[in-house]
Amino acid sequence: MTDDLLGRHRSVLPDWLALYYEHPIEITHGEGRHVWDADGNRYLDFFGGILTTMTAHALPEITKAVSDQAGRIVHSSTLYLNRPMVELAERIAKLSGIPDARVFFTTSGTEANDTALLLATTYRRSNTVLAMRNSYHGRSFSSVGITGNRGWSPTSLSPLQTLYVHGGVRTRGPFAALDDYDYVAACVDDLKDLLGHTRPPAALIAEPIQGVGGFTSPPDGLYAAFREVLHERGILWIADEVQTGWGRTGEHFWGWQAHGRSGPPDMLTFAKGIGNGMSIGGVVARSEIMNCLDANSISTFGGTQITMAAGLANLTYLLEHDLQGNARRVGGLLIQRLRAAAAQVPAVREVRGRGLMIGIELTRPGTDRADPEAASAVLEAAREGGLLIGKGGGHDTSALRVAPPLSLNVAEAEEGADILERALWSIR
Structure with missing residues (x-):
C-alpha cells in the first residue's frame, strides 16, 4: 500500500x-x-x-443496470412512487411463499430484523421474544438483545425479554447424542416447557442455518415442528434469511423450506445477497402483520432506486441462470x-x-x-x-x-x- x-x-x-x-x-x-x-x-x-x-x-448485467439508473435518478425516498421498488417487491412477495405478502425494504439485515421485531411485538402486544442459542441477528440495540452468541453481544441490556431455545446446533448441547427424530422431539418438549413458564411471546426468530454461528443447523423439520407449537398459541415465526436466502443452500430457494411441512413463516427477513453488494434488506410479512402499525413511517434510504435496479438485475440473473x-x-x-x-x-x-x-x-x-x-x-x-x-x-x-x-x-x-x-x- x-x-x-x-x-x-x-x-x-x-x-x-x-x-x-x-x-x-x-x-x-x-x-x-x-x-x-x-x-x-x-x-x-x-x-x-x-x-x-x-x-x-x-x-455486467448488474453494473449496467446501476449505471443506467444512476443516469436517471439515484434516490427520492419512499414519499414518492418508485417503480423499481414496486417491481422488486412484487417479485419477492411472489417468491416468498407467504400469502397476501407485503414487502418493506431496509438498508441492511440488522434493520430488517429490527423491523420484524417491531411488527411482531406490536401485532402481538408482547415484548417477549424467543430466539435460538448461538444465533446472530445484527448489531442494533434490539437485534443484539436477541442474539444468542456471546461473542457478538456487547451488552445484556435490551428493550426485549429474550428466551433462548435449544436446537440450532445439532452436534452440541444436551441433546447432541440423540438421533434426529428424538433430537427434534426433545427440542419441541423443551419449547413447550419453556412456554409454560412465561407469558405468551410475540415471536420466535430463527436462522434456518446459523451464519455467524458457524453454519450450524438443526435436523430438517425442526422449525416445522416448532411452528405447530407456536401456531396453536398464536406466536409468530420469523425466518431470518439474511444469509440463507436466494438459493444459497442449493436444495431450496429459502432456508425455511427445509422445515416447510407446516407452511411458510409469518415473516421472513432478507438482505446481503439480493443486492450483490448494494445495500438492500427487507421484511416480507402477511398483510395483517405488516399493516398493524398505527403510526406514520417512511424509509429515507430503504428501496432507493439505484439499489432496487441492482436487486432486479441480480434476481433476474440468478433465476435465469439457475444459480x-x-x-x-x-x-x-x-x-x-x-x-x-x-x-x-x-x-x-x-x-x-x-x-x-x-x-x-x-x-x-x-x-x-x-x-x-x-x-x-x-x-x-x-x-x-x-x-x-x-x-x-x-x-x-x-x-x-x-x-x-x-x-x-x-x-x-x-x-x-x-x-x-x-x-x-x-x-x-
Missing part, C-alpha cells in the same frame, strides 16, 4: 471494528469469483464480502472434497452445510474444545495460498466459513478446495 491505510484506519475508526489477517488487506477490485488487493495479489473469493457478493464481482441449481451441484462437489481433506486433519471436528454454505469446525484434537488459534492459522494460510474465506462459531470463533458466489464453477471449486486442503494440512 502506498500510504499507512491501516494506521489511518485505527486512528479514526472504532477499536471493535474487526479486521481479518495479521496484515490486513485492501481489496481494490474484483471480477467474477476473484478479487485483487492493493499490492496486486489475486485471490479466489470464497466469502463474497460476508455472503453479500452473491452472484459475481463486476457482473440455485449451480449451488446444489458445485456445492455438493466442494463439500465432498473438503470432507475428504478434513478426514486427514485431527483438528477438524466437523464439515457441515449445504449448497455453497459450508462450515469447517476446528477443535483441539481429541476434544470438543474450540481452537480459535487454529482457525486463525488456517485463515492466514488460505490467504497466503490465494483464497479468502471467513470465520465464525459460537465457541470462540473456531469455525471456518466457506461461501463463494453462487456462479462458482467446478474448476474454481477444485482450485479453492486444493488451497484450503493445504491450509488445513498446515495445522496437522
